[in-house]
Amino acid sequence: MDILESIKVALEGIWVNKLRSALTMLGIIIGVAAVIAVVTIGQGGRAAILSSLESMGTNLFVVYPSSRNATTPITRQDLITLEDVEAIKNIVPTVKAVAPTSYLSIMTQVGRQKEKTTIICTGQDYKSIRNLELVEGRYFTSEENNSRRRVAVINEELAKTYFSGESALGKQVYLMNTPFIVIGVVKNDPSNALGFGGDPPKEATIPFHTGETLFRNLRIQIEGQTYSKEEVQETIDQIVKLLHKRHRNEGKYRGYSLDQEVATANKILGIIALIIGSIAGISLLVGGIGVMNIMLVSVTERTREIGIRMALGARRRDILVQFLIEAVVICLVGGTIGTILGTGGALAVALIAKWPPLITPGTIFIAFFFSASIGIFFGIYPANKAAKLDPIEALRYE
Amino acid sequence: MIKISNLTKVYRTGAISVTALKGINLEVAKGSMVAIMGPSGSGKSTMMNILGCLDRATSGSYIIDGVDVSTLQEKELAKIRNHKIGFVFQTFNLLPRLTALKNVELPMIYAGIPSKERRERALKALDKVGLADRIHHRPNELSGGQRQRVAIARALVNNPAIILADEPTGNLDTRSGEEIMDIFQQLNQEEGVTIIIVTHEREIADHTRRIVHFRDGVIIKDEEVLTPISARTTLAALPPAGEV
Incomplete structure (x- = not known):
């Protein structure tokens, strides 16, 4: 058969x-x-x-103090300073842009409404590093940063929460009982896509120096961008080396790249x-x-x-x-x-x-x-x- | 045609062994019509299984159409069953889900015959048993007599050397039984088909020309029937049947 x-x-x-x-x-x-x-x-x-x-760019990197590889805990002397950031900008040739950045989570207020918000204190280059897109208004300038202006760029999610539908430009948002003027709204950061399912986090970005006066002792991490993806690891190594040299310590800094994240x-x-x-x-x-x-x-x-x-x-x-x-x-x-x-x-x-x-x-x-x-x-x-x-x-x- | 010499069959179940056949010698000539009779336990069913190549003898030889099947493997026995033997059972054993035509085609499927030829041959065989108008009926749409005729058509269709019929009229009324015997007699007389019928009914056995009597695993009598009953004559004498 x-x-x-x-x-x-x-x-x-x-x-x-x-x-x-x-x-x-x-x-x-x-x-x-x-x-x-x-x-x-x-x-x-x-x-x-x-x-x-990857849309954020795989040439992103972050360097921050960490005691994971150190024998002693992080002390005040180990913290990254603005001078370090300047030095990196001037010495490491592969760095395209760099911004001292500090993240805080506090309650912000508009009228009677209070919302838990992530405050990003950073430099004006943060926008280009993170590849952020403006929905309306503008980003703050280095002058505004240096003169410690109380201006804020908020993300779409926070704008929606406080000003649902209306333009947020020119509105006031209170941080620590201090009024900030909204000068721009950016799209939500795509890197938060990892937390899919929930709403994107609410964020407000303010100039670093303004943040310094508002919050004492900001812990800086360095966020930056190289010219190409291939230079990222080398750049991180150079920055870590430079920081150790400047602070005369060892094993106190770590870096990671978005490439590694991916x-x-x-x-x-x-x-x-x-x-x-x-x-x-x-x-x-x-x-x-x-x-x-x-x-x-x-x-x-x-x-x-x-x-x-x-x-x-x-x-x-x-x-x-x-x-x-x-x-x-x-x-x-x-x-x-x-x-x-x-x-x-x-x-x-x-x-x-x-x-x-x-x-x-x-x-x-x-x-x-x-x-x-x-x-x-x-x-x-x-x-x-x-x-x-x-x-x-x-x-x-x- | 069929030559059985000194054939024995022993069944072993655990420590007990039962000898079902004790040195059988039997010859069946081509074109003959033989009945095997005997009470239950006489060994006639065992004989039937061995003749049908469903079972193998413990010792002795069984030659069918010049082939000694006692030495054959399972695979070759299946081929012998397919080519040389046509079975007709008491309970018809048709596949209930298949039409009469498909049931008759079944042995040819296993013979590897292409579907067009299968259909032609099956139609011819069904016509021969008078069921040309019932080819698309399923077994449950047919009467007992008709089912048995389908079974006979199926047994015939591969042109076997012998047709083995095991109590073929056992489940039929007198008239249907007689009709079946008529078909067997016609096939035997007109086409020279060799037919072996196992039965315990003397009347059925008397339709053949030779009766082999079994008892306790041996042949006790091999008798010739001088004037076999003609099924056709009997049928003519029976009152006409109401529609079945």
Whole structure:
């Protein structure tokens, strides 16, 4: 009996048990759909996060005091000063721009409304380093910084919270009971895309020197930009070296680049995808066991049929192939439907979340390969059981 | 055609062994029609299974059409069953989900015959047993007699060396049974098909030309039937059947 006839016989077998075949298929459909959806959504989300991280520019770097590699804790003498920042700007040739930056979390106030806000005290170059886009108004200038003006550039999220819809320009925002004039609104920082799900954080940026008078003892970290991505690591090393020399200490500064951030994010997202994918894989496994279960029932139920077929000249191999193909066809049809559903689901999610829909032929190929393998893996035992039946016993089976 | 010499069959279940056949010698000539009779436990079912190549003898030889099947492997036995033997069972053993036509095509599928030829041959075989108008019916849409005729068509379709019928009329009323015997007699007389019928009914056995009696695993009598009953004559004498 050739393979085409075997497939025909198997299809007939599936067709006569429509409901049962459909229910068995359902397990595979759900399993495959889950795997495809999770993998595809995972890839899309990852691509979305990485692209928004990279949109900030991978030539970004941050250097800050850290006692992680030091034998003694950080003291006042170790803190980065504005003079250090000036020195870096003048000495390290690969630095394109640099800004002393300090982050604080305080309550701000407009009228009676109070909101927890991240205050960024920084230099005028922060805008270009972070690649920030203005929605309205302007960024503060170095003169405003030097003359300690009480001006603030707030992000869209904070503007929306306080001035919903209205222009924020010229409005007053109170920081530590001190009024600041809003001179500009910037788009939300895309680097916060990592915290997807929640609202973006509310931020207000003020000139560094203004911040100094308002908050004592600001702890500076250096945020900067090199001319090219390749120079980032070298630049960090040079800055750390320079700082150690200036402060006559050792192991007190660390730096990281956005490039490293991206790599770390990529790794974490990969692990998350793997874990969720494995869980989805378990449902596929359960579906496969369902197939085996039904095939075993089917073999018992059709013992007589097997006996008849053997009496009419079916070899054991023909019986084995018949049942194996039945299992594989159930899995392949289920796999196809599951792939369509999973892909559809993933597309819907991508559409809603505005992620790039990443459906690779690889994913679909894997789904197919997987369902066929499950069919063979879980079909071989029942099929073998059928093929091993004694024709005389099988014919007598009631 | 069929030559069985010194054939024994021993069943072992644990420590107990039962000898079902004790040195059988039997020859069946091509084109003959033979009945095997015997009470239950006489070994006639075992004989039937071995003749049908569903089972293998413990010792002795069984030659069918010049092939010694006692030495064959499982795979080759399946081929012998497919090519040389046509089974007719008491319970018909048709596949319930398949139409009459598909049931008759089944042995040819395993013989590797292309689908067009299969259909032609199946139609011819069904026509031969008088079911040309029932080819698309499923077994449950057919009467017992019709089902058995489908089974006979299926047994015939690969042109086997012998047709083995195991109590073929056991589940049928007198008239249907007689019709089946008529078909067997026609096939035997007109086409020279070799037919072996296992039965415990003397009346059925009397339709053949030779009766082999089994008891306790041996042949106790090999009798020739001088004037076999003609099913056709009997049928003519029966009152006409109401529609079944």
